[in-house]
Amino acid sequence: PMNISHEWLRALVPHELSPAQVRDILTSRVATVEDLVPLREDLAPIVIGRVVAASRHPDSDHLWVTKVDAGAGEPLDVICGAPNVRAGALYPFAPTGTVMPGGLKIEKRKIRGQWSNGMLCSARELGLGDNHEGILELSIDARPGTPFLAAVPAGDTRLVVDVLPNRPDLLSHLGIARELAAAIGGAASLTRFSDADASIHAAVSAEREGRAGSVAVRVEDPELAPRYMGAVVRGVKVAPSPEWLVARLQAVGVRSINNVVDATNYVLHEMGQPTHAFDLAKLGGGAVVVRAGRKGESLVTLDGTSRTLDERITVIADAARPHAVAGVMGGRESEVTEATTDLFVEVAIFDPRRTRAARRALGLSTDASYRFERSIDPALPPAALERVVSLIIALAGGRAEGVVDLGAAQKQRAPLVLRVARVRRVLGEAVPANDIRRSLEAIGFTVGTRPGTEMLAGEEELSVLPPSWRGDVVDEIDIVEEVARLIGYEKFPDDLRPARPSAVPDAPQWTLAARLREELVGLGLYEARPIPFVRGGEGDSHVRVLNPIAENEAFLRRDLLDSLARRAEYNLSRMQGDVRLFEIGNVFIPRKGALPTEEMRVAALVMGARRPVHFTESKPPAYDEWDAKALAERILRLVYPDARIELAPASGGVLWAVLVAGRGVGRVSRVALDAPVWAAPAFGVEIAIGEVSSERVAQPGRNAYAATASAAQRRHPAYRPLPSTPAVELDLALLVPEDVPAAIVEEVLRRGAGDLLERVVLFDEYRGKGVESGTRSLAWRLTLRHPERTLRDKEIEGRRDKLLKTLEHELGIRQRTA
Numbered sequence: 001p002m003n004i005s006h007e008w009l010r011a012l013v014p015h016e017l018s019p020a021q022v023r024d025i026l027t028s029r030v031a032t033v034e035d036l037v038p039l040r041e042d043l044a045p046i047v048i049g050r051v052v053a054a055s056r057h058p059d060s061d062h063l064w065v066t067k068v069d070a071g072a073g074e075p076l077d078v079i080c081g082a083p084n085v086r087a088g089a090l091y092p093f094a095p096t097g098t099v100m101p102g103g104l105k106i107e108k109r110k111i112r113g114q115w116s117n118g119m120l121c122s123a124r125e126l127g128l129g130d131n132h133e134g135i136l137e138l139s140i141d142a143r144p145g146t147p148f149l150a151a152v153p154a155g156d157t158r159l160v161v162d163v164l165p166n167r168p169d170l171l172s173h174l175g176i177a178r179e180l181a182a183a184i185g186g187a188a189s190l191t192r193f194s195d196a197d198a199s200i201h202a203a204v205s206a207e208r209e210g211r212a213g214s215v216a217v218r219v220e221d222p223e224l225a226p227r228y229m230g231a232v233v234r235g236v237k238v239a240p241s242p243e244w245l246v247a248r249l250q251a252v253g254v255r256s257i258n259n260v261v262d263a264t265n266y267v268l269h270e271m272g273q274p275t276h277a278f279d280l281a282k283l284g285g286g287a288v289v290v291r292a293g294r295k296g297e298s299l300v301t302l303d304g305t306s307r308t309l310d311e312r313i314t315v316i317a318d319a320a321r322p323h324a325v326a327g328v329m330g331g332r333e334s335e336v337t338e339a340t341t342d343l344f345v346e347v348a349i350f351d352p353r354r355t356r357a358a359r360r361a362l363g364l365s366t367d368a369s370y371r372f373e374r375s376i377d378p379a380l381p382p383a384a385l386e387r388v389v390s391l392i393i394a395l396a397g398g399r400a401e402g403v404v405d406l407g408a409a410q411k412q413r414a415p416l417v418l419r420v421a422r423v424r425r426v427l428g429e430a431v432p433a434n435d436i437r438r439s440l441e442a443i444g445f446t447v448g449t450r451p452g453t454e455m456l457a458g459e460e461e462l463s464v465l466p467p468s469w470r471g472d473v474v475d476e477i478d479i480v481e482e483v484a485r486l487i488g489y490e491k492f493p494d495d496l497r498p499a500r501p502s503a504v505p506d507a508p509q510w511t512l513a514a515r516l517r518e519e520l521v522g523l524g525l526y527e528a529r530p531i532p533f534v535r536g537g538e539g540d541s542h543v544r545v546l547n548p549i550a551e552n553e554a555f556l557r558r559d560l561l562d563s564l565a566r567r568a569e570y571n572l573s574r575m576q577g578d579v580r581l582f583e584i585g586n587v588f589i590p591r592k593g594a595l596p597t598e599e600m601r602v603a604a605l606v607m608g609a610r611r612p613v614h615f616t617e618s619k620p621p622a623y624d625e626w627d628a629k630a631l632a633e634r635i636l637r638l639v640y641p642d643a644r645i646e647l648a649p650a651s652g653g654v655l656w657a658v659l660v661a662g663r664g665v666g667r668v669s670r671v672a673l674d675a676p677v678w679a680a681p682a683f684g685v686e687i688a689i690g691e692v693s694s695e696r697v698a699q700p701g702r703n704a705y706a707a708t709a710s711a712a713q714r715r716h717p718a719y720r721p722l723p724s725t726p727a728v729e730l731d732l733a734l735l736v737p738e739d740v741p742a743a744i745v746e747e748v749l750r751r752g753a754g755d756l757l758e759r760v761v762l763f764d765e766y767r768g769k770g771v772e773s774g775t776r777s778l779a780w781r782l783t784l785r786h787p788e789r790t791l792r793d794k795e796i797e798g799r800r801d802k803l804l805k806t807l808e809h810e811l812g813i814r815q816r817t818a
Helices: 006-012 019-029 175-182 245-252 259-271 352-362 367-373 381-396 420-427 432-442 476-487 506-522 561-572 625-639 705-714 742-756 794-813
Strands: 002-007 032-039 047-056 064-069 078-079 092-094 109-111 115-116 155-160 202-205 209-212 215-219 226-235 275-279 287-292 298-301 307-308 315-319 320-327 344-349 399-406 416-419 446-449 461-465 579-591 594-607 645-649 654-658 664-671 684-686 728-737 757-768 775-784
Touching: 002 006, 002 245, 006 019, 006 115, 006 155, 006 175, 006 245, 019 032, 019 155, 019 175, 019 259, 047 794, 078 298, 115 259, 155 245, 175 259, 202 209, 209 226, 209 399, 215 226, 215 399, 226 381, 259 275, 259 367, 259 381, 275 320, 275 381, 287 344, 298 320, 315 352, 344 381, 352 367, 352 664, 381 399, 416 420, 416 476, 420 432, 432 461, 432 476, 446 705, 506 594, 506 625, 561 579, 561 594, 561 664, 561 684, 594 625, 594 664, 625 645, 625 654, 625 664, 645 742, 728 742, 728 794, 742 757, 742 775, 742 794
Parallel strands: 202 399, 215 287
Antiparallel strands: 002 155, 032 155, 047 064, 047 092, 064 078, 109 115, 209 215, 226 344, 226 399, 275 344, 287 315, 298 307, 315 320, 416 461, 446 461, 579 594, 594 684, 645 654, 654 664, 664 684, 728 775, 757 775
C-alpha cells in the first residue's frame, strides 16, 4: 500500500475536500483507499508561544525564567532548562492542563521557588524527532496562540491506497494528485524551492561514460541501468531538517534523518523516483561505476548488515569497491553524515528483474526496490534530479558542479488508434469524441483526430499517445477502460444486454479441452490445477525459471503426472486414500538454442475405491491397471477420433505406451508415490493433445485441433429407429502372438465384418495348457445384424471364414480349436 498525506496532496492540488471525500473519489476512479488514519491529534492543545524575555534563574545555573506570550493576554512565567531559549523566538508551548504525547500532564508548579505556567517543548517531547538537546525553535510566521497544527503541517490524515502492480505511477503523491485533479477539474503542480534550481547545470548526455564535474561516471552494461544520472553538489551543511519537512515525512511513515537524506526521501514520495546521495569524499578514485557484483564481494548496507554479493546483484561502486546495492539500499561507508560537505547525487532507472533478484537474494525490501521492481517512468529522472538537487541546495546550501545523463536516448512510443465506435460497443453507451479527448488529456494523454475521420460523427478515429508514466496502456481496449474510469463507471448502464451471436467459432483447442473436461468429470474425476513449477532434474532436462518464487519451484514441469502425484501425496498425508484427479495443461520441453516447446496434455491419476462405500458390499472394488487403460481409451476416442490407436505393452513403470498412427503420444503407467503402507496402488494416464504432438499423427498441413473439433461435430447424436430384425452373436477364440496387440486384431475384425457389425467385445484372455508358448488365447464376441432381414447361417459362416483367412494372412492368427 502507498501512504498518502492529505496535506501534501492539498499542496499539489489546492482543494477544500475532506479526507473522506478524497477517499471516495480515489476509490471510485483511481485505486481503493483502504484506510484513513488521523495523525497527531494528540498535539491539538499545543500552541505557538513567543518568548518575550529570558533571564537566568536566581537559584540555578542551568534554568531560565522566561515570559511567554501564548496569545491569551498577559505573558506567562515559564521555567525552561533548554540552552537554546532566547527572547523573540517562537516555540511550541503546552499550556497547563495539556496532556503530552508521552502521557505527562502539564500542571502549574514551583521549580526552585519560581512558578512555571506551562512548558516550552522539544521535538522529542512532541514526538517529532529524537532531538532533546534543546526546545524546538520554529522558523515560521505565526501569531502567538496559533494552534501548533495550524502553523506546522504535523496534523494530517494518512490515506492508505492499494496500488495495483500495473499502476506504478500511483506510487507517489504527484501520481495521485494528477488523478485527483482530473476528477475535480483542477491542476496538479509542484511547489518551487526558492531559486535553487537556477544554479543547476544542464546535463552532459552520453551513452555509457561521462563526467559530472570532476567525477567520472560509467555504466558497464546498459541493461543494468537503462538510464543513469548523477550530479555533484559541493559545499553543503548537513543539519536537522526543518519542521515542515519532518512533518511531511512522518505523515507517510518515514523517520527524519538529516536535511540531505530527507530531501532524497521527500522526492521519492513526492515524484515516485528513488534517489540516493553519496558522501563524495568517501568515493575513492573520483569515479562512479554501475556494474554487476562479483563473487566474494561484500557490502555493509545502511542498516548495518554485512551482505554477500554476487553476479545477480547490480552495485554502485567506485574504482575499488561497491558502495550501494543498486535500486535497493546504499552502503554504510559512503553514507551522508554531519561531516559531509560534498555529495554525489544519483537518480537512475535500474532493471526491474535484477532489482527483484537482488531483493530476493539479500532478503531486503525497501521503498526504492518496491518502485524499481514495478518500473519507473523513463522520462522522470531529469525532473527528479533537478528536484532533489534544488531541495538539497535550499536546505543545506552548496552549489551544483556538474550533471551527467547516461542512456538519455529513449525509444519513442507510437500513438494508438481509438475508434469512438469501439468505445460505444464496449461500454454500451455513446461517448462524444470531445468528451473522450477532454478526459484523456486531463491525465496527460495527447489526443488528436486521425485525418479523414473528422466528419464522421460517432465514427471518428482518435490518435492517442499515452504519457511516459503510463506504460500499462498498450492497446485500444486499455484506452476504453481509461475512458470509462475517468467519466465514471456509474454513468454507464449496468443492465445485462442480450448476447449477440458471433461468426467467429470457439478456438478448437478450447472446444477439445471442454469436451475432455466434461467427459472426465462425468467419469467421477475431479479437476486439479496445480502450478506448473517443479523442483527440477539433472542437467538441461527442465526449463529453468529466471526469477523463481521459491528455490524448490525453480523449473517448469515437463509432464503432468508428476504434478498430480504431488496432489495425491497431499491427500494421502491427510488420510484421503481414494483419489480421482485429472488436469488439462501445458508442459515445457527444453530445446538447445531455441525457445522451449510448449505442449498441451491431458493427464489423470486414480487410486483407491472406484466408488463410495455402500451397505450392499463390504469393500468396493479398487482401481487397477485395466481401469487406467479404459480411461486412456475414453480420452483417445475424443482426442484422436479418426486415427489408428494402439496401446502397446511396455516395461518398467509404464504399463502401456499409447501409439497413434504408430507414433507415441502418451502412456498408461503405475505412479510411484511417497505413500503410507495402507495406500492402494496409483495408476496414471498422460496423453499429448497439443498442436505440436497432434501434428505427428495428422495429415501434413492439417490443423489437428480443427480435425478433432470437426470429428466431434460429426459425432453429434442422431436418431436411429429401434431394430426390427434379430441380431446374431458370433464368438471367435483366436491364438494371438504375444507381440500382436489386441487393438490391431480388433481393427481387422471390424474391417472384415463390414457394415453388418454392430458391436465387437473382447471377453476372455487365457494362457496355459493347450495354448502354444509365445501366444495367448483371446476371445471376441461379434454382434451382427441386417437392418431389413434375418441373417442366414450360410451368410454368417461365410463372414467367419473370410475373417479367419484375413487374420491368418495379415497377422498369422489362427482359430483356437478344442
